[in-house]
Amino acid sequence: MKRLVLVGGGHAHVHVLAALAARPFAATQVTLVSPYSRQIYSGMLPGWISGYYAIEDCALSLDSLTRRAGVNFVQTSCSGLDLKAGQVCCANGKAIPFDYASIDAGPAANLAGLDGAMEHALPVRPIEGFVAAWPGLLEKARNHTGEFTLVIVGDGAAALELAFAMQTRFTAEGLSHARLTLVGGNPQALAGFPYLLRRKAAKLLAEQGIAHLGKRRVIGLQPDHLLLEDGSRIAADATLLATGAAAPGWPAASGLATDDAGFIRVDPLLQSVSHPFVFAAGDVAAYADPRPKSGVFAVRAGPPLAENLRAVCQGQALKPWQPQRRALYLLSTGRKHALAAWGGFSTSGAWVWRWKDGIDKRFIAQFGS
Ligand SMILES: Cc1cc2nc3c(=O)[nH]c(=O)nc-3n(C[C@H](O)[C@H](O)[C@H](O)COP(=O)(O)OP(=O)(O)OC[C@H]3O[C@@H](n4cnc5c(N)ncnc54)[C@H](O)[C@@H]3O)c2cc1C
Known part of the structure; x- marks a missing residue:
């Protein structure tokens, strides 16, 4: 039995959850770690502010998605990875062991140089x-x-x-x-x-x-x-x-290879260039062929990420992904x-x-x- 931990319920991971619900990965136990039980779709946030949508209209339920996918949901934040022990370290003190981890935890607020x-x-x-x-x-x-x-x-x-x-x-x-x-x-x-x-x-x-x-x-x-x-x-x-988007500090602090800004460097298979048992997609990732930090690319990374996670857990060959040039x-x-x-x-x-x-x-x- 392989253990796959998904860190963050971002735009690429909701697709992975849907893919798991449609067709479970063979002999794989999957866990999602996310601080909130829903994923707000940022594209609809302005419409919520304007008063056109209720917030529930703009949210995906991670509870429902994980239930349908047969995935364990641990509601907390990841605070780092122990790459030697193969554990996701959580803000609630838990350590979740993994064979493979996938990170789609989004960016942090960019507060650099803004005192107060x-x-x-x-x-x-x-x-x-x-x-x-x-x-x-x-x-x-x-x-x-x-x-x-x-x-x-x-x-x-x-x-x-x-x-x-x-x-x-x-x-x-x-x-x-x-x-x-x-x-x-x-x-x-x-x-x-x-x-x-x-x-x-x-x-x-x-x-x-x-x-x-x-x-x-x-x-x-x-x-x-x-x-x-x-x-x-x-x-x-x-x-x-x-x-704009800044990198969270914990990926670099965990020892993952990052770009100069701290985003996780991945190859076209979406595997970390330093630790291939860790995958990353969305704004937290620095793709081999860089793209702007945008929900469009996070969404587009979902299907290839799901397929490569399935392949790696089932011992099959992975396929490279080339993000579209324009969005x-x-x-x-x-x-x-x-x-x-x-x-x-x-x-x-x-x-x-x-x-x-x-x-x-x-x-x-x-x-x-
Ligand atoms: C107001 C606004 C409007 C936008 N509109 C658009 C638009 O129209 N089109 C577009 O392409 N882009 C838009 N964007 C940009 C878009 O929001 C991001 O590019 C997109 O959210 C990136 O997706 P993601 O999956 O990488 O991360 P996110 O959508 O941020 O998802 C990350 C997930 O990980 C969770 N998480 C965070 N930290 C941790 C942790 N430590 N451990 C576990 N889980 C964690 C979060 O709770 C969240 O569920 C907009 C941004 C904003 C702020």
Whole structure:
């Protein structure tokens, strides 16, 4: 009997659980370690903030997925791997022995160089932490007398989607005293996206009254303001951090080979380049042929990961995976409108939002409750 431990219930691992439910791996005992009993689908998070979805609409039940797959579910965080003993070390003190481990535990919040971030700002990751805190933040905005300034640090796709979603919610609730400001290091938001999409996003930000302060580097957070590298300050009643993906510290600390940023280096078989009995996929992995940290690539890694885990547990040959070169990005801009980008091509409209809504709902439905 082989022992396989899945660390994290991320986008690739939900596919592994579905594959196990459809066809169990022969003579393999599988365990999932995850701190929460559900997996929030981040693509639908802006729609939840806007008020279009209930949080249950955006969540996959890891309880149900593991039950259907005949997988043991240990609800705790992995704090490291003992690679010599072959054990997953858990925050609850347990050590779970394995022959093979697979890691899809996602990224951590990127708080580097942000003094006071933990005390005075709300990071969007872990997403469950954000989901727990958002109703309180909204309540603060509702009860605030005078202008309420919410600053979002970040100028990438997640930061913009959050800003548009929050603005939509503030408008729907008549909170005209709420002001949103995005602060980012780039001259224009959405660096790396096609020029026309960036221009459209800038126009939408302006139309919706969301300020964007580019070419700014935030270095510190205080209860009522942000401190910038140039010594200036930005007043804030609340600060949200959407500063991108950082690697969790424990993979490198466990001795797994990582890239310079701490993400687990894997080969095209999705095996760790230093410890082939450990697999990794999703944002926590550094692929041989690097790709942006994005849910699209985490989802796409699911089927090849499932097949290679099945193969390794059953003593069969593994197959290499080449991530697609391009990904379709659908970014909601509030008010049931969205932008789309595919390589250098971009478009936008209410129809793009309906398209995204359909894709997202089908993703959730695929893994059923
Ligand atoms: C607001 C927002 C909107 C986004 N929208 C999009 C989008 O529209 N399209 C897109 O492609 N990308 C989007 N992204 C990016 C996307 O969320 C990530 O790229 C994606 O979640 C990565 O998937 P993953 O499986 O690697 O990790 P995750 O989805 O983060 O899953 C990791 C899982 O592991 C668990 N876990 C974490 N730490 C541990 C631990 N120590 N031990 C055990 N389990 C652990 C977590 O609880 C979670 O269940 C968005 C991000 C944000 C913040």
